[in-house]
Amino acid sequence: MFLLKQILPATVMAMMVAAGVCSLALFWGKERAHGVLGPLAIGIAYGIGHLFVVGPVSFPPADTTNWLPYLALAAAVLGASSAASTIKAWARVLIFALVSVGALRLLLRPKFQYGWSLGEGWVWVACLGSAIVLLAIILDALTRRSVTAIEIPAYLLIICTGTMGALMLSGSVLLGQLAAVLGAAVFGSLVLIARQVGLDRGIVPVFSLLTSALLVSGYFFAALPATSAALLAFAPVPALIPVGTPGRFSSFGIRAGLVAIPVAVAVTLAFLSSPPLDY
Amino acid sequence: MKSFKLILIAILSSLGLTAYGGDTYKVDPVHSSVIFSIKHSGVTDFYGNFRQISGTVTFDAAADLSKSSMEFTVPVEALDTRNEKRDQHLKSPDFFNAAQFPTISFKSNKIEATGDTYKISGDLTLHGVTKPVTADFKKGAESKGQKGEIRNGGEARFRITRSDFDMKFMIGPLGDDVNIIVSVEGVKQ
Numbered sequence: 480m481f482l483l484k485q486i487l488p489a490t491v492m493a494m495m496v497a498a499g500v501c502s503l504a505l506f507w508g509k510e511r512a513h514g515v516l517g518p519l520a521i522g523i524a525y526g527i528g529h530l531f532v533v534g535p536v537s538f539p540p541a542d543t544t545n546w547l548p549y550l551a552l553a554a555a556v557l558g559a560s561s562a563a564s565t566i567k568a569w570a571r572v573l574i575f576a577l578v579s580v581g582a583l584r585l586l587l588r589p590k591f592q593y594g595w596s597l598g599e600g601w602v603w604v605a606c607l608g609s610a611i612v613l614l615a616i617i618l619d620a621l622t623r624r625s626v627t628a629i630e631i632p633a634y635l636l637i638i639c640t641g642t643m644g645a646l647m648l649s650g651s652v653l654l655g656q657l658a659a660v661l662g663a664a665v666f667g668s669l670v671l672i673a674r675q676v677g678l679d680r681g682i683v684p685v686f687s688l689l690t691s692a693l694l695v696s697g698y699f700f701a702a703l704p705a706t707s708a709a710l711l712a713f714a715p716v717p718a719l720i721p722v723g724t725p726g727r728f729s730s731f732g733i734r735a736g737l738v739a740i741p742v743a744v745a746v747t748l749a750f751l752s753s754p755p756l757d758y
Numbered sequence: 759m760k761s762f763k764l765i766l767i768a769i770l771s772s773l774g775l776t777a778y779g780g781d782t783y784k785v786d787p788v789h790s791s792v793i794f795s796i797k798h799s800g801v802t803d804f805y806g807n808f809r810q811i812s813g814t815v816t817f818d819a820a821a822d823l824s825k826s827s828m829e830f831t832v833p834v835e836a837l838d839t840r841n842e843k844r845d846q847h848l849k850s851p852d853f854f855n856a857a858q859f860p861t862i863s864f865k866s867n868k869i870e871a872t873g874d875t876y877k878i879s880g881d882l883t884l885h886g887v888t889k890p891v892t893a894d895f896k897k898g899a900e901s902k903g904q905k906g907e908i909r910n911g912g913e914a915r916f917r918i919t920r921s922d923f924d925m926k927f928m929i930g931p932l933g934d935d936v937n938i939i940v941s942v943e944g945v946k947q
Contacts, residue, residue, distance in 0.1 A: 485928075
């Protein structure tokens, strides 16, 4: 009951904000709306939900996890602008890679300060940055292949639910709550489905960056197993496998099931390797 | 004549240092304790401690108290509440966030006598946030240790509000106020 009280206000707020911003799509041109409002809805909703969870955040924040609202807004602007303009694919990837590296450097400041040598730290940042870019490329490919408006939000919701569960099981209810807020923001964007509009590539930078940042925080600052983090980060990969079924809803169902498999394994591994908070 | 002057300067300097700086003690972690208590479920307090503390105390009540100072550092990893699961949770990002903020530190900026006891004001850095706190300090007696070393110490008590230090998780089931006792024994340097 306490957990519900702790999680509900922030998630409801994130959901309402995302739904509110996406509702603008119902009054705006379809093409522009789903490209620009999707990332803005998720970024703004996550930022507000995050502040609901942790309270006011100073600048620069002492707790590096509190960079996430700022990063959410930056990624939302990046997603919205890349959806609204005709930036070349390589340029979008390059800009996102730079944003990801900057975000990782901010998030992992304590590791640079107390744990790693400078060289070691930058190797970590480069590897994790490459992984985030890879996740973005996978999600981008999925947005282009999606056959129903609900497809992308469904995959993202499955990943958010798994991330929430794995983080909570790994000793940090707080990080789990933040994953729940991200999931609620995605859920709020389902309003777009009322006009058969799916979330398109604009949401890729926001979702990739926020999910990765939560997993990175879970691994380095809580006790999230590396395997769980990797499985959750790359859970969308099976959805790229061509499914040879005739109906578009049945093929979506199979792909959603395929995404759910690594997510379920990740949560199970987190459950097995971390002590439950039942003291 | 020149060497006599040098010796005289050295003696006067050392006297001056004693008079103005007081005696400096290095905290003996084996005989010092950091204990905290916090209300659970609104019922009663449970107690925990930190198994390590380091620091120095420069203190001379007979001389100028404004020259006295205290500095302590406590590693968060040394937290112990007699329950491994709870310790792990307390060190997580929900509470102390030990990976991001590995130490708790205190540095005094004012010590004043209040009858038999003292008020120590200073900055406490916890969870990456620095806030001023004031502790009541009761000085212990000076004594000689087994190796002939001079020992002294005392006990400080103060209360903080953890939400002031951005530690806001589970306020309700766990209290917001935390009582802290720092009992230090130092060896004269």
